[in-house]
Amino acid sequence: MAYKRIFAIVLDSVGIGEAPDAANFDDVGADTLGHVGSFYKGNLAIPNLAKLGLSNIRPDRPIEGVPAAEHALGAFGKMQEVSAGKDSMDGHWEMMGLPVRHPLSTFPNGFPEELVHKLEEFSGRKVIVNKPYSGTDVIHDYGEQQMKTGDLIVYTSGDSVLQIAAHEDIISVDELYKICEYARTLVNGPEWTIGRIIARPYVGPDKDHFTRTANRHDFSLEPTGETDMDRLKAAGLDVIGIGKINDIFSGHGITKGYHNESNMDGMDHVDEVMASDFHGFCFTNLVDFDAMYGHRRNPEGFGQALMDFDQRLQKVLANLKDDDLLMLTADHGNDPGYKGTDHTREFVPLLAYSPSMKHADQSLGIRNTFADMGATILDNFDVAGNGEGTSFLNDVTNA
Numbered sequence: 001m002a003y004k005r006i007f008a009i010v011l012d013s014v015g016i017g018e019a020p021d022a023a024n025f026d027d028v029g030a031d032t033l034g035h036v037g038s039f040y041k042g043n044l045a046i047p048n049l050a051k052l053g054l055s056n057i058r059p060d061r062p063i064e065g066v067p068a069a070e071h072a073l074g075a076f077g078k079m080q081e082v083s084a085g086k087d088s089m090d091g092h093w094e095m096m097g098l099p100v101r102h103p104l105s106t107f108p109n110g111f112p113e114e115l116v117h118k119l120e121e122f123s124g125r126k127v128i129v130n131k132p133y134s135g136t137d138v139i140h141d142y143g144e145q146q147m148k149t150g151d152l153i154v155y156t157s158g159d160s161v162l163q164i165a166a167h168e169d170i171i172s173v174d175e176l177y178k179i180c181e182y183a184r185t186l187v188n189g190p191e192w193t194i195g196r197i198i199a200r201p202y203v204g205p206d207k208d209h210f211t212r213t214a215n216r217h218d219f220s221l222e223p224t225g226e227t228d229m230d231r232l233k234a235a236g237l238d239v240i241g242i243g244k245i246n247d248i249f250s251g252h253g254i255t256k257g258y259h260n261e262s263n264m265d266g267m268d269h270v271d272e273v274m275a276s277d278f279h280g281f282c283f284t285n286l287v288d289f290d291a292m293y294g295h296r297r298n299p300e301g302f303g304q305a306l307m308d309f310d311q312r313l314q315k316v317l318a319n320l321k322d323d324d325l326l327m328l329t330a331d332h333g334n335d336p337g338y339k340g341t342d343h344t345r346e347f348v349p350l351l352a353y354s355p356s357m358k359h360a361d362q363s364l365g366i367r368n369t370f371a372d373m374g375a376t377i378l379d380n381f382d383v384a385g386n387g388e389g390t391s392f393l394n395d396v397t398n399a
């Protein structure tokens with residue numbers, strides 16, 4: 001059957017073990033779900049993900065505490081990334097038929113003088129830090145200085161990102177966004193092509209009490225071509241983005257967008273959209289796993305976020321209609337049990353479920369590219385794609 005509505009939820013950074021090319025990223029041994037499971041020593045309670053077949057994805061190495069289902073409720077598999085990078089933009093664009101094959105610019109030694117100079121000239125503020133840093137450490141170490149001087153905290157990571165942290169009382173969110181918008185214009189190629197400029201506002205009285213706010217905003221590179229979302233939209237279908245989706249695609253191919261304050265707020269939006277009548281695709285990103293726990297290398301918080309999500313999943317499963325399809329996946333790994341603070345090159349899980357499935361317990365195998373997801377969605381809605389990815393629609397509808 002063809003589904004009337006397809007819901008995809010990206011559990012940001014919830015990887016399922018090192019990818020075959022992990023060595024190229026110095027990520028051998030990374031295993032986000034596996035290490036969160038072993039941290040919890042059998043007490044990672046995610047029964048709904050388990051029922052769908054999360055541990056069936058790799059029966060030889062089930063996630064501790066998450067038994068492989070004897071008869072999985074849905075179809076399960078994992079996907080490998082072909083994009084050159086392991087950032088959110090690469091992952092999401094690839095899911096929508098636009099893999100990022102040329103590496104974007106990264107700055108392990110900080111941004112070039114010329115770029116820094118332009119930022120200083122535009123903002124009238126001095127740039128400080130200018131190197132890879134953890135975003136929570138950087139405000140702890142330099143936030144008080146910024147409160148005195150009004151300097152701009154500019155930092156990066158292993159990803160193609162230029163991040164600007166600013167105390168909301170010192171540099172208003174409006175001003176910060178203006179500086180980020182200007183920075184965006186400087187790095188759209190050809191010399192430097194940066195995936196994302198990220199505004200990182202924070203509040204708090206002193207270094208031990210600074211917290212980042214939901215006013216974070218990502219200014220992404222405009223998609224360099226058509227995506228599957230553009231194709232769906234052009235075909236007259238509804239394309240609803242929840243969470244970072246709107247930012248990641250610079251609003252392209254989206255007919256309605258929702259901003260999330262948190263994972264739970266994101267799930268409220270999913271419930272709301274699910275209760276509405278639409279025809280098309282609803283694409284959700286839940287970023288807390290990544291931003292709050294993965295980069296912070298906090299396996300306990302990561303596991304708790306998975307358990308909280310799993311509880312919300314219960315209601316989603318109950319509310320799905322026969323002509324709905326749900327897909328769960330991730331955009332990269334971010335193993336909280338691994339060295340460093342960066343994303344990790346991993347396979348991502350792929351779970352698909354519809355109440356109309358008759359037998360289920362269907363393996364989707366190892367998919368060669370995240371683009372299989374978009375190809376499946378286009379196939380369902382009878383919309384032509386660009387040849388990236390292979391549809392697994394038949395495996396799902398026959399399941």
Ligand SMILES: O=P(O)(O)O[C@H]1O[C@H](CO)[C@@H](O)[C@H]1O
Pocket residue numbers: 088133134135136156157158159161163200290291295
């Ligand atoms: O350490 P924080 O500021 O959370 O930054 C992280 O967030 C960025 C986007 O996911 C990553 O590239 C990493 O730098």
Ligand SMILES: [Mn+2]
Pocket residue numbers: 012013087088089290331332
């Ligand atoms: Mn991500």
Ligand SMILES: [Mn+2]
Pocket residue numbers: 013290291295334343
């Ligand atoms: Mn991240």
